Amino acid sequence: MQIYDLIIIGAGPAGITASVYAARKKLNFLVISLDIGGQTAWSGDIENYTGYQFITGPELTEKFQEHLRKYDIALKENEEVLELVKSAEVISVNTNKGNYQSRTVIIASGKKSRELGVPGEKEFKNHGLTYCATCDGPLFSAKTVAVIGGGNSAMDAALQLTKIAKHIYIINITEKLAGDQIMFEKIKQAQNVTILNNHQIMAITGDKFVRAIKIKNKDGQKELAVEGVFVEIGLIPNSVFAKNVEKNTKNEINIDLTNQTNIPGVFAAGDVTNVLEKQIIIAAGEGSKAALSAYRYLAKNKF
Amino acid sequence: MAKSVIVYSTPSCPWCIRLKQFLKENNVLFSDRDVAADKPAADEMVKKSGQMGVPVLDIEGEIIVGFDKDKIKQLLGL
Numbered sequence: 001m002q003i004y005d006l007i008i009i010g011a012g013p014a015g016i017t018a019s020v021y022a023a024r025k026k027l028n029f030l031v032i033s034l035d036i037g038g039q040t041a042w043s044g045d046i047e048n049y050t051g052y053q054f055i056t057g058p059e060l061t062e063k064f065q066e067h068l069r070k071y072d073i074a075l076k077e078n079e080e081v082l083e084l085v086k087s088a089e090v091i092s093v094n095t096n097k098g099n100y101q102s103r104t105v106i107i108a109s110g111k112k113s114r115e116l117g118v119p120g121e122k123e124f125k126n127h128g129l130t131y132c133a134t135c136d137g138p139l140f141s142a143k144t145v146a147v148i149g150g151g152n153s154a155m156d157a158a159l160q161l162t163k164i165a166k167h168i169y170i171i172n173i174t175e176k177l178a179g180d181q182i183m184f185e186k187i188k189q190a191q192n193v194t195i196l197n198n199h200q201i202m203a204i205t206g207d208k209f210v211r212a213i214k215i216k217n218k219d220g221q222k223e224l225a226v227e228g229v230f231v232e233i234g235l236i237p238n239s240v241f242a243k244n245v246e247k248n249t250k251n252e253i254n255i256d257l258t259n260q261t262n263i264p265g266v267f268a269a270g271d272v273t274n275v276l277e278k279q280i281i282i283a284a285g286e287g288s289k290a291a292l293s294a295y296r297y298l299a300k301n302k303f
Numbered sequence: 304m305a306k307s308v309i310v311y312s313t314p315s316c317p318w319c320i321r322l323k324q325f326l327k328e329n330n331v332l333f334s335d336r337d338v339a340a341d342k343p344a345a346d347e348m349v350k351k352s353g354q355m356g357v358p359v360l361d362i363e364g365e366i367i368v369g370f371d372k373d374k375i376k377q378l379l380g381l
Contacts, residue, residue: 041317058317078372126356126368135316138339139355209355 003101004030005303006294007093009081010108010238012038013280014270016064017287018106018294023071025295030102032076032095037061038110039235039271040280042134044156049281057134060280081109081241086263089303103303104294107242107253107261107268108287111235111278116148120204121231128210129229133157137230142166145228146213148201152179154232155187161230162190169224170195171215204229237272248274259290260297267294306379308333309361311348315339319358322370329381 006022008015011033022029035041043057052060068075076097083094084105093100113131115121121129130136133147137160145165147158150172161168170177170187176197177184187193202214202221212223237252239245246254246262253261253268255275261268269275269290270283308326310333312319326333338345338357352359352366360367362378375381 035317036321037317044315056315058315058320061317062320126354128355130356132316135313135318135357136355138313138315139345139349139357141339141342141345208353 001099001101003090003103004028005102005298006030006104006106006291007032007091007100007102008106008108008291009033009093010038010110010270010272011036011068011075011077012108012110012270012283013040013064014038014110014272014283014287014290015106015108016068017284018108018269018291019073019287020067020071021288021291022294023073025291027295027298030074030076030100032079032081032093032100033109034078034080036065036077040064042132043280044134044160046280048279084242084245084266086244086266089265089301091265103301104265104267104297106259106287106290106294107239107245107266107272108270108283108290109238109241109272110283111237111271113231114234114236116201116231116233118201118203120206120210124204124206124210124229127208128206128227129204129231131231133160133230133232137161137164140165140228143227144225145169145230146171146201146224146226147230147232149232149234150174150177150197151232151234152183153234155179155183157230157232158193159183159186159190162192165228166192168193169226171199171201171213172197173200174198235271239272242266242268250274258293258296259286260293265294265297267297305332306363307361308363308379309336310334311336311338311344311352311359311361312357313337313339316357318370322358322360322375325370325372325375329379331379331381 005027006029041061146169252274267290269286336344
């Protein structure tokens with residue numbers, strides 16, 4: 001079996017940037033990813049990626065892809081890594097479609113939406129419940145909807161919906177919304193948003209589609225008639241497959257300043273790691289660092 | 304003869320963009336229905352697929368929800 005210099009897991013900003021650097025270092029490498037763009041592809045407006053004063057998530061993803069296509073990169077798309085095993089000097093990467101071997105690996109698998117874990121969530125997914133306001137939002141024109149969450153992504157979803165939906169309830173479990181002040185001001189100014197702080201969602205009900213949600217606060221439980229539920233309660237790292245790689249309490253992969261994990265030859269970058277801030281530009285920068293570290297590791301070990 | 308292919312999508316959904324890109328790369332002609340702008344198309348999509356997630360692909364009456372590359376390849380003989 002062929003042994004690659006490097007396998008990059010994930011093709012968001014971290015994975016794609018690592019790929020560009022690896023290609024320029026002429027490494028023999030492979031990229032394995034479920035999707036392209038990661039969370040960037042699902043983002044609305046981006047105004048803090050240097051060089052672009054304003055760009056949308058899908059547009060920036062397209063730019064990333066163009067950059068990737070400039071090099072002849074072996075990309076396995078729609079493929080999910082299930083296991084990572086290191087024995088002696090070789091790391092085996094096992095996916096739902098095949099097995100590969102490499103000297104080094106960069107884990108850049110990012111994060112995914114956290115689920116609510118309440119009755120009705122699974123049954124009504126795509127039947128009024130969605131994790132992607134950017135994608136499915138337009139289908140809720142003139143409908144009353146609920147956004148579950150109280151952070152930046154919840155506010156972002158609510159703001160996107162102000163232009164589409166009839167009325168939006170923000171169901172926030174904490175005392176007040178947390179995040180960008182600019183977004184919060186826009187939410188307050190919107191005519192069709194009701195913020196319900198200190199409220200928790202208990203269940204989603206309906207027939208074929210969502211018809212209502214059950215929420216509760218300290219005074220008791222009540223039902224809200226809504227036809228859409230947008231879940232925006234944060235993210236969890238896609239790190240389950242990396243069993244022997246050391247993680248923090250949030251299941252983020254611990255890395256050092258050179259993006260090295262506890263396993264020599266296994267590096268990690270971006271939102272899947274314990275890097276303090278989760279930003280597109282930081283993920284991209286971390287991806288380049290990880291690729292350069294992997295390159296240095298290969299040279300040092302004379303692979 | 305080429306199969307009749309309809310894509311129901313929204314302009315901002317990443318999987319819709321990738322799906323359409325994939326069809327174009329494979330020279331598949333398709334009718335593109337933007338369910339964000341076209342309410343009747345949105346209703347049609349929900350009726351056909353029984354759900355509200357995009358993209359939805361209609362290949363000669365066979366409905367595929369999401370960008371299921373393998374199934375699309377199989378149905379279109381790619």
